[in-house]
Amino acid sequence: MTRRHVIAVVVALSAMLAVLMPPLWIRTTGDEVTLAIRPVDPLSLFRGNYVDLRYDVDLPREMSDLDRAVYAVFADERPGRLLRVAEERPDLEDGEFCIRGRAEYGFLSFPQLEQFFVTPEQGRELERQLNEMVAVIKVTRGCRAVLVDLQLE
Numbered sequence: 001m002t003r004r005h006v007i008a009v010v011v012a013l014s015a016m017l018a019v020l021m022p023p024l025w026i027r028t029t030g031d032e033v034t035l036a037i038r039p040v041d042p043l044s045l046f047r048g049n050y051v052d053l054r055y056d057v058d059l060p061r062e063m064s065d066l067d068r069a070v071y072a073v074f075a076d077e078r079p080g081r082l083l084r085v086a087e088e089r090p091d092l093e094d095g096e097f098c099i100r101g102r103a104e105y106g107f108l109s110f111p112q113l114e115q116f117f118v119t120p121e122q123g124r125e126l127e128r129q130l131n132e133m134v135a136v137i138k139v140t141r142g143c144r145a146v147l148v149d150l151q152l153e
Contacts (some may be wrong), residue, residue: 015052023146026146027148030145035137036055036153057082059115069100070100071143072099073090098139098143100145101146112147113146115147117152
């Protein structure tokens with residue numbers, strides 16, 4: 001193998017690790033919290049066995065005309081309860097966690113947390129139980145989040 005090949009392999013592996021490390025870091029070091037989900041169609045027609053999730057969180061009325069990135073601060077309960085929404089990264093108190101999301105004209109979305117891969121068998125089971133489930137999420141103090149699981153409430 002020539003020196004160019006070795007450099008190409010090292011660069012490619014470095015790029016893959018750079019993409020994979022942040023979610024793995026959040027999964028291993030983050031705190032586990034839950035959010036209520038809204039019932040949705042459990043399977044995506046075009047992508048197969050993915051559950052498209054929406055969260056049971058509405059923007060406060062005074063922020064309903066926003067269309068930008070925001071930080072949602074929740075009380076650490078099961079499921080988490082929205083306390084406030086801020087445009088700047090908030091200082092968190094004990095018993096609070098935050099998630100970076102997007103305010104979209106009255107709704108709060110979390111694009112990084114809206115898809116969950118399932119097997120066909122899990123998809124059929126989720127179809128019956130999605131109304132009674134919560135999303136299990138790992139979050140960091142820096143408001144980064146990764147979807148880990150769906151559980152019965």
